[in-house]
Amino acid sequence: MKIKAAVLHAMGKERPYNISNPLLIEEVELKKPQASEVLVKIRAAGLCHSDLSVIDGNRPRQVPMVLGHEAAGEVVELGPGVKGLAVGDHVVFSFVPVCGHCKHCTIARPALCENGVAANNKGLLLSGESRLENQQHQEIFHHMGVSGFAEYAVVSRQSIVAIDKTLPYDIAALFGCAVMTGVGAVINTAKIRLGETALVTGLGGVGFSALLGALAAGASKVIVADVNKEKLQKALELGAHVAIDTTEENALEKLRDLTDGGVDVGLEFAGVVPALEFTYNATARGGRTVTAGLPHPSKTMQLAPVKLVAEERTLQGSYIGSCIPSRDIPAYIALYQSGRLPVNKLLTHKLRLDEINEGFERLAKGEAIRQILTFDASSADAVSSRMNSDVLQASL
Structure with missing residues (x-):
């Protein structure tokens, strides 16, 4: 299927990013999910310093790459053999896919999953393959097994955690990186x-x-x-x-x-x-x-x-906070829902996908806490929901 995505072709472009545009919004091809993989419609994705570190070259990665590792979405298709999920489930992504059988996974330290980290370093899914390519059928790499700056993503089953459907997507996305x-x-x-x-x-x-x-x-x-x-x-x-x-x-x-x-x-x-x-x-x-x-x-x-x-x-x-994502993401969401972890107060801007370079320039200047890309709101709604100033507001 053809989707729109934010693609990084070269690291280290000069700022300001809203002028140099390191991320290009392109139409790319997303292949169907294979065994133990899931197709997710991205509903919200956060702009994180880890993404910025790839853009500015502090964390070198393979390019071209679709960035974004903090996101939430809705399951729309299951690949063969996927268990524990259903179409329509709401999910949060975890940026280290957990193989479940390496020596670190077996001692409950999935943040150090050998196979997950190896796949991430190569810009591939846990299967060792990419599901993204450009219009010339050339491979595009995945960011941290997620690539959330896109309309849809194919990810390993081990990269997502099902969550309470009542949680708004823009809040849910925060639990994939910032909160975790x-x-x-x-x-x-x-x-x-x-x-x-x-x-x-x-x-x-x-x-x-x-x-x-x-x-x-x-x-x-x-x-x-x-x-x-x-x-x-x-x-x-x-x-x-x-x-x-x-x-x-x-x-x-x-x-x-x-x-x-x-x-x-x-x-x-x-x-x-x-x-x-x-x-x-x-x-x-x-x-x-x-x-x-x-x-x-x-x-x-x-x-x-x-x-x-x-x-x-x-x-x-x-x-990843030394977390076990399947255990800790739901636990932290429960803390938020009880009022003890008010992470909603960290949201400073909501953006459209075509505003992503503006958002990263704002992040580089230290003028935002958490900015969220939304994919299911109209352009007018997205603009009106943003803060009216690029300076943090005390009333937030």
Whole structure:
């Protein structure tokens, strides 16, 4: 079938992206789902920094590629052998397909699924094949097994989780990356305990989700750190106890004074080494630092092993929030529906597919938290539902 999709042909184009247009809206061919695959009509997809990192070349991927890994949609066709789903089901995508039988899957660490990660690195589905091609019948690669910036997607059964049909698609999409990664980093990776103090560095969609997750988990004090004053103010409105501008003089000393020597848990989502170093140094003796940021592969940080050992610190990575998607996505949705995880407040813009480059320029400038592409609203509805300003609004 022929579909419209946002295709990246070359990484590293100059900004502004609304002028250079790194993503081209093209008509591509989407093949039918094969064994253990599903055809999904995309209803909503989020613009994430991980997509931006492919566009700007910080996370090199094969091109041409249909981007987008945070999405929600409706099942329209099942391939042979698919179980546990029906046509009409609503689903959220997980950007690591879970094979279920590699050594990491068998010990309940699907974020490290060897076959899923290998397929993602090659730009293919779990089957090792692509279902996308251009009009010249040349292969187009999949992004993280999802390729959600399109009208439809064929994905592995292991890349989707069925959800409550009453959940709006634009909210549901957030659970595929921002919420799963941010809340999962707090609960699954850091294993924050009731009454502990936490620092969240880097206030994108994932960082804000981590803030809400830390509050829901019972942290006694949650401090946020960023360089964007509007985002710091937004974090305070969402419940953060203290906001720190890391560009201010003595920001680290101020934080340590506020927490009697440092926080129990530091969580970093900015994706730049100075932010990770700030977060690590802001933890107390015995503190735990968790990072889900993804700087360019060439970037490194300096670490004094004596401090790591003598102060019993930990530094740990977190990928997809160390989640088991089939367990955690429904659990986090239930938290949202109970009012304890108000992730709807993270939505700042709704876009049409042809506005996607404008959206990524806005994201690169730090003027959005979560922007959502919608595929089932009229053009007028999509435009009217957006914020009237590119600056974050306190009333959101």
